[in-house]
Amino acid sequence: MGKKTWMMIVLLFTAFALHAQDVAVKTKKERWDAASKADKMSDKLYRELNLTKEQSKKIHDINEDIARRRDESRKNTSLSARERMQQRQTLNTERSNRFKTVLTPAQYKKWNDWEMKKKEQLEEKMDRRQDKKEARKAGNH
Secondary structure, three states: OOHHHHHHHHHHHHHHHHHHHHHHHHHOOOOOOHHHHHHHHHHHHHHHHOOOHHHHHHHHHHHHHHHHHHHHHHHOOOOOHHHHHHHHHHHHHHHHHHHHHHOOHHHHHHHHHHHHHHHHHHHHHHHHHHHHHHHHHHHHO
16 A cells, blocks of 8 residues: 555544544533523423423523522532432422422423433332342352
């Protein structure tokens, strides 16, 4: 092969490697600030629940407040993991109660059904992880 062919191969390989690194950096899970989290959650609720503009604003404000307080809890190193989990549960309950005052009964039911489904899926995922962990331990002994 000629020198130009090798140069072309090296150039293409380098371009591919740089692109792969760029994609990896962009797909890493990054923490969003409270306002961004509220925007994302509120946009979905606006679309899926057909919220009015007034409902949308109130839901966004609730989501931003809860996300901000959840972030504060997560960053509070003086709390134990159990205390952080309890605060998350308290904030989830508060969000639910506040949503109840903004949404119609039908909208609230639809939202609550989603939340229950998400919770079930998370529990299943955690169970699978625990099963894998236990299987690895059993395999090592």
